[in-house]
């Protein structure tokens with residue numbers, strides 16, 4: 634075995650982190666991946682809870698904000714061994730990292746110990762940037778109301794949040810953005826891909842990122858070394874599930890048959906471990 638990697642999985646609120654890790658585990662457990670499990674997570678509570686829901690054809694729950702579980706497992710094939718660390722925090726905690734500019738000692742450790750990052754971004758929940766091409770000229774009254782609202786919020790925009798998050802993580806890792814970043818290698822996964830109306834294979838995720846989050850794409854293109862980062866698509870479920878009502882078709886086939894990764898070329902692949910190996 635030639636390589637040993639440490640992958641950190643991270644994402645904002647509602648990005649699909651818990652469903653992805655549940656589906657990934659379920660696939661590995663069912664022997665449906667190019668990788669096999671070497672060490673299973675010590676605590677299976679979170680994974681069991683999500684898989685229980687999925688086998689009933691129902692969506693799982695939002696991670697409670699007080700919950701701080703870390704799920705770690707080791708997978709391998711004949712070439713590489715990968716330790717996956719997935720802090721199952723509620724996504725708001727990641728928002729907090731950025732808005733408070735404070736990184737706890739545990740987050741510090743997680744970031745410094747990792748040499749690969751998988752960042753989940755959910756494009757269908759990102760509000761379209763309002764500009765003259767989408768809004769036209771506003772009348773004065775309308776403009777006044779919107780200015781008050783904007784000041785009251787004073788939050789980072791979504792693209793700003795992701796850029797700031799990556800900059801903070803690079804800072805903790807001791808990386809300068811003045812020379813192209815080679816490690817950590819980065820995979821950005823556009824999650825809930827099935828909600829984007831692009832079911833057919835062939836759409837390159839980087840093209841989609843450039844279109845939906847041009848600032849984030851430009852940041853990555855400037856800061857990371859080409860070949861050390863990539864953009865993929867992810868649909869852990871392949872469809873939207875209801876938390877209360879079973880989806881019979883999903884349940885009948887089994888969760889391990891649902892979901893896919895969209896590779897940088899636009900090809901769809903049902904093996905979700907494609908996202909963790911780069």
Ligand SMILES: Nc1nc2c(ncn2[C@@H]2O[C@H](COP(=O)(O)OP(=O)(O)OP(=O)(O)O)[C@@H](O)[C@H]2O)c(=O)[nH]1
Pocket residue numbers: 644645646647648649650651652653692693694695696697722723724725824825826827828867868869870871872873874
């Ligand atoms: N359509 C669709 N919905 C998905 C997919 N994956 C997750 N979801 C839904 O997206 C929502 C968020 O998924 P979670 O996995 O709970 O997201 P999270 O990042 O863990 O969210 P927090 O725990 O709140 O931070 C849930 O309602 C899921 O049912 C997918 O592949 N497709």
Ligand SMILES: [Mg+2]
Pocket residue numbers: 650651652694695696721722723724
């Ligand atoms: Mg969660």
